[in-house]
Amino acid sequence: MKIYVKYFASVRDMMGKDSEDLEIESSTSANELWKSLTVDKKTPVRVLVAVNHEYVDKNFNLKDGDEIAFFPPVTGG
Amino acid sequence: MKIYVKYFASVRDMMGKDSEDLEIESSTSANELWKSLTVDKKTPVRVLVAVNHEYVDKNFNLKDGDEIAFFPPVTGG
């Protein structure tokens, strides 16, 4: 299935890109995806995940067409 | 001794004047003064007292030249 991945702020810096479209196996979880994308990287302790503009649990199972985003803790205001 | 008395809001309405200068005996307390000023009046339950622009206890003893004010609970803001 196809998903859209977005990276923001320090996570984007680490990944070296701001987005990518990926083909992945169905019912991959957010956490499994993150591990596979960063298998060769030293990752920051705290990375948040949102799917379709909503925070989700790391065990959230992705569906075809989902937009998933990884980013550090927020610092607005 | 001479003192200056001020009345505000509903207390002024009740007293029928906004201020008066009075000759009183020394070491009269705020409360004694109020009782003597309203001896023939039905007074509201809650009347606050300030001397020289500062809230005081009802037993505060007046000095020559003091400005004393009587008024209802405040309703600003």
Place this chain on the structure above:
Amino acid sequence: MKIEIMNEKFDPWEALVDYKKNVLLNDSRIGATSVFVGTVRDFNDNEEVENMELEHYPGMTEKYLEDMVNSAIKKYNIIDGLVIHRVGLLEPTDPIVVVATWSEHRENAFNATRDIMEALKAQAPFWKKESTNNGFRWVKPSVEQEDTANEV
């Protein structure tokens, strides 16, 4: 600090912007501004309010407002504070009061503005008289004034 009692209708936002521009200039320590504006409503205690008269105790009112802002400045490490309060004849939608504080961090500005408003409601000598269809009435205090030490 600015403490002002206004006898004429005023624009709280304009007053704020003027003070910030002319007195605080571009103080770059400021990270947070907290502002409260109170306005006359057309309805109070189940009656329609046509207009309102506000009076104060000249001298005492200013002194207390100044003390309240100074307390907040000390307690919350505030950079500066402003209070402007109307007196005279007011109509619905007219501004009654603006309280503003400026600080480095938001927590302090929020707390300071709120404390000043609470102290103002509880202690600053202002009195409201409302005109309704049924004539006028002195407004009853909304803030519980537990401390009865100052009552005769």
Place this chain on the structure above:
Amino acid sequence: MKIEIMNEKFDPWEALVDYKKNVLLNDSRIGATSVFVGTVRDFNDNEEVENMELEHYPGMTEKYLEDMVNSAIKKYNIIDGLVIHRVGLLEPTDPIVVVATWSEHRENAFNATRDIMEALKAQAPFWKKESTNNGFRWVKPSVEQEDTANEV
């Protein structure tokens, strides 16, 4: 309600006055307005800040801000609310955010504006990057984010 992400410098007070005049008109139920404005300081974590870049997650940020204002409207019986937040390149003294709520009574307006700011700091997807003498750095979150359920 107004939620806006601005890429250009804006005047929070002008935006407020415009919204009040053009959308809330002279709503005479309004008794209380509570406003918070956050501005860029020239100093953070013991270092001088030259400027700051703010980015957000288009779509998700607006959705969360709208949800936050709607929650506050329901919880505190708020008449209306507004949030404007800057993104892009900001300099010290530039406004970052304005949050405003209008209500009948002051308690509700104070609580609503504060809740919205706290929710915004904790959840709205914005990120700050500061430029200092020592290069740039991503700002660390100041709000404790206890809930780690959304971490991978």
